[in-house]
């Protein structure tokens with residue numbers, strides 16, 4: 001008997017749903033092996049994680065709050081990914097959003113207080129957009145590789161943020177972080193810990209879905225992503241659209257940074273680069289660039305984080321175990337995507 | 353034609369059935385190929401020819417039915433399996449890796465390749481084979497620097513190199529010039545004289561008559577006829593394929609050209625890689641209600657001319673005007689908005705987006721108009737109605753408009769492009785090898801369509817390698833050679849000999865004669 005990988009004649013919708021599901025189960029089993037090896041009961045551990053992520057209203061709220069920046073960054077990078085533009089700079093764009101809103105809150109005091117929040121969000125969004133527009137422009141104009149530029153720009157943005165909250169914009173008291181935003185300008189909480197950012201995130205999901213699937217621009221992005229040569233021949237400007245898509249992508253990631261800062265830390269401080277932008281890449285990828293699917297993926301990824309915290313407390317497992325389990329989710333899922341297009345075939349060798 | 357003594361067929365396919373979602377591509381098809389013979393496999397676009405052959409090389413698996421090779425039951429799961437059985441195929445769509453060299457492509461996928469292949473030996477062998485078969489190919493050339501014709505030569509060389517003795521050729525001459533086709537055909541004859549057998553898919557009836565011993569005709573996935581080639585005429589074959597009489601006549605209004613629609617004036621396009629410019633001081637005028645044909649051996653600047661007009665290639669000198677308005681180096685979108693439609697030479701790489709649906713591909717030119725959109729929003733209902741209309745008008749064979757274009761048969765992909773471009777034509781139609789890969793019926797339809805556009809008062813530029821086609825369809829013929837226009841002739845006032853000499857580079861034939 002031998003096993004061969006055969007290309008599927010056609011791609012089926014059912015497989016596209018079934019395969020991620022099976023992959024998820026496989027990753028749970030892999031996780032179980034790791035857990036057993038570190039002498040814990042996997043069922044108990046998963047139970048603790050589930051409980052930690054969704055066990056009561058407060059934990060559930062916390063998971064939702066965690067999922068919002070992931071969702072927004074996922075939506076943001078997803079737009080660039082449609083063009084096969086590998087924007088891995090969401091982290092930096094997110095940080096710029098946080099810097100932008102802090103700048104407004106701290107220095108634009110000529111504004112009436114109720115205006116601080118909307119203007120701050122807009123400025124954060126704009127800075128994120130500009131920061132992303134640069135690698136977009138470099139790629140469009142001189143074909144500068146975007147993976148490199150977007151990645152490097154992350155570190156510039158993070159370095160700048162550190163300089164600001166440790167040094168330049170530091171509050172007089174305390175050793176790190178800018179002064180707290182005026183309380184009236186915080187993004188309000190609407191259900192326990194869940195803040196109004198959830199409306200912004202969900203509105204973005206609907207908006208992007210409409211933009212990508214219903215408009216001429218969405219149609220053009222789809223063409224460019226799937227065959228740039230054909231798109232150009234049909235009169236679609238590739239350069240212009242790369243820049244536009246990157247600007248939109250960065251605007252959303254930037255907005256995500258401003259929203260989160262206005263809702264949670266209420267100032268620029270350590271932890272602003274929490275990795276939402278990087279996890280956003282995974283969200284975009286696993287959701288197949290579908291905005292609605294991103295919601296589900298973002299919640300699952302957030303639950304893995306919040307659940308891992310519980311794991312640490314309830315099971316006395318090291319903190320890194322949570323990260324190990326998160327990693328284990330990804331591998332089978334990415335490997336699984338191969339089987340959307342290919343299948344395994346078992347062939348019985350006949351006696352010759 | 354050597355008579356074969358009764359013997360076991362080298363390939364026997366029995367009761368093969370193959371479904372795809374929404375299509376029965378092969379319906380209980382049986383086929384036999386005898387050693388040393390050539391079987392021509394014919395049928396309309398989408399009849400199931402490529403599908404049937406892909407099952408012999410392990411790209412698809414039959415739903416039911418059996419395959420015997422040299423009398424033994426064969427389970428073919430992959431191209432490697434088929435190669436081990438001595439079967440090799442030239443595919444309708446190229447299967448070369450664009451950024452690798454000719455030599456690398458030729459040995460790619462060979463089973464007994466050592467971990468570190470001895471490229472020098474391989475190259476020596478390639479050079480030797482290309483001499484023996486008269487196939488000029490530079491083993492170090494990178495695939496995407498080669499023209500379509502040269503790429504096809506690489507495919508043939510690959511076939512020769514691998515040394516299979518059952519050859520499957522899926523429309524190998526569709527992308528070749530008549531000259532190149534003749535070369536290929538000679539190579540094929542040589543290989544047959546070495547004892548190989550072949551299955552040959554083509555839409556060109558003269559090739560069928562010249563080459564094959566037997567003919568098998570498919571229609572809608574079923575075998576409708578199998579016979580000896582010597583018993584049939586091209587006309588019979590066309591009838592069998594389509595199931596009715598094919599009329600080889602075209603309706604056209606008398607030639608009555610209007611004002612100048614498209615004017616190309618002393619256009620030069622430099623060649624970034626070589627010395628000879630791609631286009632060398634080209635001037636051409638096309639009037640309303642006129643078809644100007646461009647003849648010439650492929651690679652003499654025809655594609656570049658069409659791309660310069662459509663804004664895909666920058667002109668270094670000269671001007672291009674449409675309706676007297678300067679369109680030199682306009683963007684592709686500006687050219688489209690000026691009413692220019694373009695059927696490109698390279699249908700897979702440029703003509704369609706394979707991963708998008710038939711409906712979306714049909715809408716790719718008109719999605720900007722009121723017919724499909726309201727403002728920035730695409731109206732799905734409008735788009736669906738529009739696509740259904742074109743699918744019907746151009747008899748595109750597809751299960752439904754939501755199927756990805758890449759799953760259509762080669763000819764139906766071409767029809768999708770034709771439908772979109774002909775329908776959206778707003779004054780100028782540029783058609784490059786429009787009948788490539790089409791069956792006899794569809795070829796007639798396209799030619800008639802080009803003529804109807806002319807009769808409507810549009811200006812048509814038709815690039816073709818078949819003089820016969822140009823003489824049938826065009827009003828005037830210009831010949832291109834090495835990036836230059838060698839001359840423009842009225843179809844009625846020229847003949848094949850004169851055009852042929854101009855294609856070979858002789859400029860002022862007429863004056864000397």
Ligand SMILES: Nc1ncnc2c1ncn2[C@@H]1O[C@H](COP(=O)(O)OP(=O)(O)OP(=O)(O)O)[C@@H](O)[C@H]1O
Nearest residue numbers: 372377397398399400401402403759760761762763
């Ligand atoms: N992978 C696939 N998935 C779905 N349908 C397919 C696939 N391959 C082929 N088909 C369908 O099967 C039918 C037969 O296609 P095939 O490519 O065999 O036609 P053909 O005879 O080679 O035509 P042509 O002369 O145009 O090349 C077509 O209707 C086509 O749409």
Ligand SMILES: [Mg+2]
Nearest residue numbers: 402444761762
């Ligand atoms: Mg075919």
